[in-house]
Amino acid sequence: MTLVLDGSKTALPTLTPAEIRRYSRHLIMPEVGTIGQQKLKAAKVLMIGTGGLGSPLGMYLAAAGVGTLGLVDFDVVDESNLHRQLLYGEADIGRKKIDAATERLNVVNPHINLIQHPVRLDSSNALEIVADYDLVVDGTDNFPTRYLVNDACVLSGKPNVYGSIFRFEGQVSVFWAEHGPCYRCLFPEPPPPGLVPSCAEGGVLGVLPGIIGSLQANEVIKLIIGQGEPLIGRLVLFDALQMKFRELKLRRNPECPVCSENPSQTELIDYEQFCGIPQEPEEASDEIDISPSEVKAMLDRGEKITILDVRNPPEYEICRIEGSTLIPISELEHRLGELDPADFIVAHCHHGPRSTRAVGILRENGFSKVKNLAGGIDAWSAEVDPDIARY
Amino acid sequence: MGISVQIPTPLRGFTADQGEVEVSGATVGEAMLSLIAIHQALQPHLYNEDGNLRAFVNLFLNDEDVRYLQKDQTPVQDGDILTIIPSIAGGGQQR
Numbered sequence: 001m002t003l004v005l006d007g008s009k010t011a012l013p014t015l016t017p018a019e020i021r022r023y024s025r026h027l028i029m030p031e032v033g034t035i036g037q038q039k040l041k042a043a044k045v046l047m048i049g050t051g052g053l054g055s056p057l058g059m060y061l062a063a064a065g066v067g068t069l070g071l072v073d074f075d076v077v078d079e080s081n082l083h084r085q086l087l088y089g090e091a092d093i094g095r096k097k098i099d100a101a102t103e104r105l106n107v108v109n110p111h112i113n114l115i116q117h118p119v120r121l122d123s124s125n126a127l128e129i130v131a132d133y134d135l136v137v138d139g140t141d142n143f144p145t146r147y148l149v150n151d152a153c154v155l156s157g158k159p160n161v162y163g164s165i166f167r168f169e170g171q172v173s174v175f176w177a178e179h180g181p182c183y184r185c186l187f188p189e190p191p192p193p194g195l196v197p198s199c200a201e202g203g204v205l206g207v208l209p210g211i212i213g214s215l216q217a218n219e220v221i222k223l224i225i226g227q228g229e230p231l232i233g234r235l236v237l238f239d240a241l242q243m244k245f246r247e248l249k250l251r252r253n254p255e256c257p258v259c260s261e262n263p264s265q266t267e268l269i270d271y272e273q274f275c276g277i278p279q280e281p282e283e284a285s286d287e288i289d290i291s292p293s294e295v296k297a298m299l300d301r302g303e304k305i306t307i308l309d310v311r312n313p314p315e316y317e318i319c320r321i322e323g324s325t326l327i328p329i330s331e332l333e334h335r336l337g338e339l340d341p342a343d344f345i346v347a348h349c350h351h352g353p354r355s356t357r358a359v360g361i362l363r364e365n366g367f368s369k370v371k372n373l374a375g376g377i378d379a380w381s382a383e384v385d386p387d388i389a390r391y
Numbered sequence: 392m393g394i395s396v397q398i399p400t401p402l403r404g405f406t407a408d409q410g411e412v413e414v415s416g417a418t419v420g421e422a423m424l425s426l427i428a429i430h431q432a433l434q435p436h437l438y439n440e441d442g443n444l445r446a447f448v449n450l451f452l453n454d455e456d457v458r459y460l461q462k463d464q465t466p467v468q469d470g471d472i473l474t475i476i477p478s479i480a481g482g483g484q485q486r
Contacts, residue, residue: 169477
């Protein structure tokens with residue numbers, strides 16, 4: 001399969017003497033050669049996300065001489081990004097990722113053209129943005145955007161170089177509906193919110209996106225130069241703890257709603273809704289939430305409160321509210337017997353989402369006096385007890 | 392030697408952190424029932440209220456998707472590897 005580069009429809013761009021010097025180690029390989037390097041120069045690659053996966057992707061694709069690199073990101077650099085997002089340093093905290101990334105990639109390779117898309121990719125802009133590129137690399141961090149990127153690529157006929165990470169585990173594939181299955185063929189439906197933890201909740205090994213993002217960059221370059229066996233119809237699973245790679249065969253779903261011969265969906269949809277993410281809170285938050293200062297006042301008055309920590313044990317190791325009971329959210333339904341429905345229970349997690357789910361679980365099981373600590377232990381640290389470490 | 396079920400990281404919280412569970416059974420369906428008999432906490436994460444495998448749970452027998460074999464009825468034998476492929480998205484803040 002050949003990727004027809006938009007920028008090569010007339011003739012491939014020539015390399016300048018400076019480019020010949022810079023790319024010499026590519027040029028002397030028969031698999032790349034001058035023509036391969038010219039294809040790289042002609043290529044337009046859209047990177048969705050400039051985070052953990054986007055860092056190695058951006059740096060390798062820029063260094064390799066991909067002529068036009070589009071960056072989509074609306075986020076700012078957070079301190080907790082730095083253990084894996086090598087595009088950024090301490091001085092970039094608080095800056096827009098897209099600005100810091102552009103600056104860094106310009107330093108890596110001033111010969112390439114960097115295009116900023118400082119937006120949240122959504123159904124209203126995705127097709128228009130994708131249209132200007134030859135291929136798309138999915139370095140996003142959430143389900144709605146992954147389905148959106150997939151569908152936009154299928155509808156535009158572009159390859160989607162997919163990578164995903166969690167803790168010690170990574171996945172890589174190339175989804176290209178013209179030649180093989182798409183993301184939806186493998187994952188027809190997203191998991192309901194809350195059932196699959198995110199890296200923000202479950203953590204991720206800092207090196208892992210470096211490995212998975214590099215594998216994606218390798219696939220991008222192979223597709224552009226038209227060499228080797230692209231990872232189409234194959235899913236590579238990587239387990240960093242076991243140091244094992246596995247490869248599974250992927251097949252086109254003949255009933256795929258977007259890439260089959262008679263698709264039931266021919267345009268982009270509302271992906272937040274598709275992923276079951278409620279547009280409006282189901283219950284008024286004051287019905288569920290209690291503020292850290294209210295809880296503190298109750299404790300100061302000597303009222304009896306069970307503080308239920310639903311985070312995971314490693315998070316409890318980092319910091320905890322004195323006297324709290326630890327029951328991770330994943331175990332809550334099986335450990336309800338450890339709690340007394342007669343008690344006033346305040347559940348908390350890191351920022352609030354898990355403990356909000358915990359309140360739901362408890363109320364469904366006959367616990368009527370349950371509240372969620374608004375903002376989690378992070379807000380408790382900010383408002384009540386600054387000695388508690390923030391992470 | 393039985394059938395090895397590979398548990399992905401997001402589900403290891405329900406298998407006492409085991410990444411591999413040995414089960415028995417003559418079909419994929421039986422092997423999975425054997426798995427949830429050992430680790431009952433997995434059940435709601437793999438099956439819906441009607442007792443069907445949830446649509447977002449992907450099961451591979453060796454390197455093939457069981458959806459394109461005989462699904463639950465696919466025969467299995469000792470030494471086979473059943474892999475549960477999780478939907479993972481990355482670092483996004485949990486809403």
